[in-house]
Amino acid sequence: xxxxxxxxxxxxxxxxxxxxxLLDIVRDQHSKAPSLVxxxxxxxxxKVLYPPLTDYDIRYYIYELLKALDYCHSQxxxxxxxxxxxxxxxHELRKLRLIDWGLAEFYHPGKEYNVRVASRYFKGPELLxxxxxxxxxxxxxxxxxxxxxxxxxxxxFFYGHDNNDQLVKIAKVVGTDELNAYLxxxxxxxxxxFNALVGRHSRKPWSKFINADNPHLVSPEAIDFWxxxxxxxxxxx
Numbered sequence: 001x002x003x004x005x006x007x008x009x010x011x012x013x014x015x016x017x018x019x020x021x022l023l024d025i026v027r028d029q030h031s032k033a034p035s036l037v038x039x040x041x042x043x044x045x046x047k048v049l050y051p052p053l054t055d056y057d058i059r060y061y062i063y064e065l066l067k068a069l070d071y072c073h074s075q076x077x078x079x080x081x082x083x084x085x086x087x088x089x090x091h092e093l094r095k096l097r098l099i100d101w102g103l104a105e106f107y108h109p110g111k112e113y114n115v116r117v118a119s120r121y122f123k124g125p126e127l128l129x130x131x132x133x134x135x136x137x138x139x140x141x142x143x144x145x146x147x148x149x150x151x152x153x154x155x156x157f158f159y160g161h162d163n164n165d166q167l168v169k170i171a172k173v174v175g176t177d178e179l180n181a182y183l184x185x186x187x188x189x190x191x192x193x194f195n196a197l198v199g200r201h202s203r204k205p206w207s208k209f210i211n212a213d214n215p216h217l218v219s220p221e222a223i224d225f226w227x228x229x230x231x232x233x234x235x236x237x
Contacts, residue, residue: 002102003034009104012075018068020099041097046084049091050150055217058150061089064096065143073136079104080117082142107135118142120166121156125179128167129188144229151217152209168198174230175203
C-alpha cells in the first residue's frame, strides 16, 4: 500500500516546483515489485554542503524548499518527513529537489493520522504527544528545525535521545508555558510522570544560540521566520 500511495502522490505532484521528478516505474519480471526511476541530482551531502553556506545561500535554498512545500500543501498533501536528508541540492546549478515521499499522505480535515512519522529530531510536538489530527503545519515545524540547524550551525537543533527526551529538548527552547498553552488548546494532558520529566522552563532567548561560528547567518528576518515555524499556537491556527 505504501509504494502505491507514494506513486500516486508523485503523480499528483508531477511538474510542481522543486519536486523530484518520477520518470518511470519498472517492475521486476518475477516478483512484480516496482522500482521507481527519478531524475538525477548531483547532490552534496548536507554535512559537507551546509557549513560553508552564506546567509544568501540559506535564504535562497529555504525559499526554494518553501515553494515545493507550498505546492504540495496546495495539492492536499503533507510530506511528513522534512529533513536535510530528503532535500537534494546541486549547489553548482543551485538546484533543489524535495525527495522521499514514502511517508507523505493526503490531508483530510479532522482525520486522525499515524504519529509514527518524521525523523525524531524533526518531529513536531503533536507527534510526541500523540495528537493524531495534525495538519500541514507539521511540515513547517520540521522545516524550522532544519533552518535552525543551518543558521545556528547546530545539527540537529533538537537532539533528543528518544521521543520523550525530544519533547524535553523542545520545552527547554520554546518554554513550558507555550507547551502547556498548546496542550490546553487541544484539551490534552501529559502523563504526570512525563510532566515531571519536562519540568518548568522559560522560553530560551534566541541570542543564546549565537556563537563565534554563526553571527553572520543570524539576521532579524531569519529569527522572525524561525520563531514563526516554532510558534505552536500560530502554526496550528
